[in-house]
Amino acid sequence: MSDKKKWDLAALASIPLIMTLANSMLIPVLPLMQKKLNITAIQSSLIITVYAAVSIICIPIAGYLSDRFGRKLIILIGLTIAAIGGIISGLGAWLLQEQGAYYVILGGRFVQGLGAAGAFPIVLPLVGDMFRSEQQISSGLGMIETSNTFGKVLSPILGSALALIIWFMPLAVIPLFSAISIIAVAYFVKVPKPKKQKKDSPQGLREFAKNTKDILAQNRWLYGIFAIGGILMFVMFGFLYYLSSVLEEHYHIDGIWKGLLLAIPLCAICLCSFIAGKLVGENKPKMKWFSVIGAALLTAGMLTCGLVNTKSIVFLISVMFAGGIGIGLSLPSLDALITEGVEKQQRGTITSLYSSMRFIGVAVGPLTASALLSHEEWLFYLLAGVALICCVVALFGIKPGKGKGKGKKAAA
16 A cells, blocks of 8 residues: 555544544543433433434435545535534533533534534545555555544543543534544545546436445345444444443442543454454455354353343453454454445445444444443343344355455355
8 A cells, every 4th residue: 555545544544533532432421411411311312312313314315425426525524514513512511501501512413413424434435446456445444444443442531531621522622623634634635536437417316216226136235234233333332331321320430540441342342443454355254254253252242241240340341342352353344345345336325324324323322221221131131132133144144255356246
């Protein structure tokens, strides 16, 4: 990979990092926000959920627009909208109190979700557009997923540290972070020129919907990938919300120490995402088995937490670390299967649908965990059950071609 491409990739990697910070940085401070805003646990979880929920709806639209008007343009617009949403939330928290502040924060988070829909999900197909070699694409996707998970590692520590200055600071710094990413993308990212095509009229929404339906009908394996991606995010954000609440309420750990403990299982996801991205290369069977093994590890970890009703914080963190390894093995493999298994002109659409499914998990995870906090064993049985579904779907639903072939179908 040339030095020039490395700078392109570094600029793109800033997007998942910052979009992850915009969401995950709030997880460790949700109990504090709950007290400051005088709201319930479910209301506090909505601060995460609303961001993800609006993204679910808008990501496919952003994918369509990126196919039509260019990925870089849509990314820059998305980052700008995310910055505006951060300004709204920060000002609402600063100038208003309790319920008034809460609803303005939710409004700002809604706007941020609109922006996020046009940012991170478009990065995946753009990486596929930038490189010709499947090895480089796989490595690049591993770096993007690593940046995403590194943001999750950094989030609890940075969020806790910023909240020590003032409780709403994690909301207020997002515009600054977004501005840094806007400058990096505008300056460094050079989008490959599209091949000359016949001067046909632009694809309308009806034709877009029909083509999307046809793609999915021809590639039914994509449904399995979508399901696994959404479930992995559901489990991740479910146990992160649980761990954040338990550390503060039962162990009376908050501030930086809480952030550091939350970062431990996230470190496993980050490190394993990087390693998996390097190891899978062009080997599609290896992508499948990394996904199967990762889902099996996650299932075992969540089931252990449900069966062993221990109050040992070391045990709890250790088991969640093992679950994080499972998630880290799976995510880059799923990214590579989709990006390498779909034609370039279809990547924006398909990766956007995949990202929507992941955001469904992000939205539902904290909400489910907040509702089951008083029945933690059932929460972990639920997380183990859906993780087992991931394992079964990966085992029987993903059927990659043999070896390292460059065929367009990654699975059938």
